[in-house]
Amino acid sequence: MSRPTDRKKDLTRRDLFRRAACAAVSSVAIASAVRDLRLINAAAADALPAGATDYKALVCIFMFGGNDANNFLVPTESTSTGYPAYAAARQNLALPAASLLPITPIVSDGHTYGLHPSCPEIANLFNSGKLAILPNVGTLLFPINRTQYLAKSVPVPPQLFSHNDQVIQWQTSIPDRDSRTGWGGRCADLLNSLNGTSSTGDVISMSISIAGVNTFEVGNSVNEYNVSQTGPQGLSTSSTEVTNLNNSLKTINAYSLTPASVTTPQTNLYQVGYAASTKHAIDNFAAMNQAIAPTIDPTTGTKSYWTVPFPNTNLGRELKMAARIIAGRKALGHARQIFFVSIGGYDLHDSQYGTTADPDNILVGAHANLLAELSQCINAFQSALNQLRTSADTSLKLASNENVVGFTASDFGRTFPVNSGKGSDHGWGNHHIVFGDPVKGQNLYGTYPTLAVNGPDDTGIGRWIPKTSVDQYSATLAKWFGVSPTNLNVIFPNLPRFGDYSISDMGFINPAAGATPSAPAPSGTLVVSSEESLAPVAVATPPTSSKPSKPPAKPTPIKRPTMRKST
Numbered sequence: 260m261s262r263p264t265d266r267k268k269d270l271t272r273r274d275l276f277r278r279a280a281c282a283a284v285s286s287v288a289i290a291s292a293v294r295d296l297r298l299i300n301a302a303a304a305d306a307l308p309a310g311a312t313d314y315k316a317l318v319c320i321f322m323f324g325g326n327d328a329n330n331f332l333v334p335t336e337s338t339s340t341g342y343p344a345y346a347a348a349r350q351n352l353a354l355p356a357a358s359l360l361p362i363t364p365i366v367s368d369g370h371t372y373g374l375h376p377s378c379p380e381i382a383n384l385f386n387s388g389k390l391a392i393l394p395n396v397g398t399l400l401f402p403i404n405r406t407q408y409l410a411k412s413v414p415v416p417p418q419l420f421s422h423n424d425q426v427i428q429w430q431t432s433i434p435d436r437d438s439r440t441g442w443g444g445r446c447a448d449l450l451n452s453l454n455g456t457s458s459t460g461d462v463i464s465m466s467i468s469i470a471g472v473n474t475f476e477v478g479n480s481v482n483e484y485n486v487s488q489t490g491p492q493g494l495s496t497s498s499t500e501v502t503n504l505n506n507s508l509k510t511i512n513a514y515s516l517t518p519a520s521v522t523t524p525q526t527n528l529y530q531v532g533y534a535a536s537t538k539h540a541i542d543n544f545a546a547m548n549q550a551i552a553p554t555i556d557p558t559t560g561t562k563s564y565w566t567v568p569f570p571n572t573n574l575g576r577e578l579k580m581a582a583r584i585i586a587g588r589k590a591l592g593h594a595r596q597i598f599f600v601s602i603g604g605y606d607l608h609d610s611q612y613g614t615t616a617d618p619d620n621i622l623v624g625a626h627a628n629l630l631a632e633l634s635q636c637i638n639a640f641q642s643a644l645n646q647l648r649t650s651a652d653t654s655l656k657l658a659s660n661e662n663v664v665g666f667t668a669s670d671f672g673r674t675f676p677v678n679s680g681k682g683s684d685h686g687w688g689n690h691h692i693v694f695g696d697p698v699k700g701q702n703l704y705g706t707y708p709t710l711a712v713n714g715p716d717d718t719g720i721g722r723w724i725p726k727t728s729v730d731q732y733s734a735t736l737a738k739w740f741g742v743s744p745t746n747l748n749v750i751f752p753n754l755p756r757f758g759d760y761s762i763s764d765m766g767f768i769n770p771a772a773g774a775t776p777s778a779p780a781p782s783g784t785l786v787v788s789s790e791e792s793l794a795p796v797a798v799a800t801p802p803t804s805s806k807p808s809k810p811p812a813k814p815t816p817i818k819r820p821t822m823r824k825s826t
Contacts, residue, residue: 317596322603323603323670327605349676360382377628377631395689401756451595546590575636578636585647604625664693671687672687672690687723737750
């Protein structure tokens with residue numbers, strides 16, 4: 260071996276700093292930084308003039324704990340793959356056939372279906388064409404079948420059945436690596452330029468959480484604005500002391516940063532920075548209160564502003580606030596809004612049904628109550644949007660080119676068979692719903708699993724292997740929301756593994772007026788029906804080779820990102 264030259268032995272300062280920097284960060288952090296740089300470039304490419312001529316909002320309803328959707332959507336036909344298979348495997352978890360609420364999909368997949376008896380409002384929205392169902396959705400790295408899963412020949416997301424990990428993977432849609440941003444936040448980064456300025460001149464984030472800090476809405480430049488169920492949180496001005504504090508902070512912020520004098524006494528950058536942040540929070544508080552003021556419930560009497568009252572539950576109050584903020588979108592200067600609301604309590608391992616008075620009744624208890632709340636709240640929210648459609652107040656009225664789409668998400672599904680108690684355990688694939696005026700409802704989009712333990716869709720204990728990835732589900736929403744097809748792969752880096760979304764998507768949302776209909780997908784990728792037939796999506800069968808064509812590096816454990824709460 261040749262002796263190294265002096266040049267090779269010596270390190271310049273630049274080399275030293277470069278190597279030290281590389282040593283200080285992990286490969287995951289490097290990948291995250293590269294992804295952020297790609298996003299910055301994409302944001303520049305996607306930037307649009309402020310003041311869009313339409314309005315769109317996404318409303319994420321997260322069901323924490325893992326909803327047992329095996330009891331939400333049930334096949335009702337009397338065949339070997341229908342209700343008898345369901346009842347045999349579910350045993351004491353099986354809902355009586357006579358209790359199920361019938362739904363009538365426009366396109367048949369061979370099944371007939373019924374919904375949980377606690378969901379009459381959801382059934383009505385489905386049958387009226389305002390709601391669609393996506394069966395067997397879950398986190399995936401690649402399309403995968405049972406043979407590949409059991410052989411471990413195709414990678415799967417890490418920590419599949421862990422609550423914390425799966426919540427983050429659903430909200431980031433990047434299951435195979437650490438991500439500090441959520442897919443909603445990345446959409447906001449790309450589309451924030453569509454928003455204008457509020458009537459007070461202040462700019463409030465287009466990402467609004469009414470359920471606290473979350474991963475879904477964390478972006479690189481746009482973070483969530485947190486609002487409570489009753490409105491924005493700020494310093495009260497009801498006392499003289501707080502009023503004086505507000506005025507002092509505003510005064511500090513107004514001081515010049517030039518050297519101190521009698522007229523410009525403030526030169527401390529930290530104090531000025533703190534005052535500026537506080538003033539911004541105070542101004543946002545005032546702007547949001549002004550925007551939602553027209554929809555405040557009357558202070559006298561019991562009449563609500565909304566014709567169909569919202570349930571007085573956490574989810575009901577959160578969706579009610581979302582509806583009020585949507586009504587105030589013009590005052591806020593928002594052409595795009597992203598909302599996050601949630602409902603917890605779905606982790607029902609051994610307490611899914613029954614009450615103290617009626618312990619063996621499958622039709623009552625925790626899960627029935629949760630689904631009833633979900634159904635009633637979604638109905639109230641959609642009714643509120645309908646009310647805005649016909650509002651006589653033009654500042655609140657939703658025009659024909661102003662649309663809202665709501666969708667559900669959850670940690671994972673649950674096992675098909677009952678466990679040793681009165682519930683089910685952590686699963687994988689799950690059924691979800693999408694609703695709103697632009698949704699092509701009254702259909703199922705995706706593939707319903709074969710109801711058989713150790714069947715073609717089972718890992719081995721009744722956990723459904725997803726046929727639709729979170730990426731496919733979320734990218735269809737993002738594409739409708741306004742993300743350009745070329746930038747979908749930036750927000751969802753694993754999306755190309757599931758089809759070419761630059762020309763296709765799952766098809767459950769009508770394109771905007773004047774938009775070119777999606778072209779047919781190439782052979783072997785995602786198959787989407789024509790606009791006329793409203794046919795459901797079918798995911799192509801995964802390749803039978805023992806390994807994917809380009810297997811990724813070994814997935815790194817998912818770490819919960821540091822959450823940042825904006826004011």
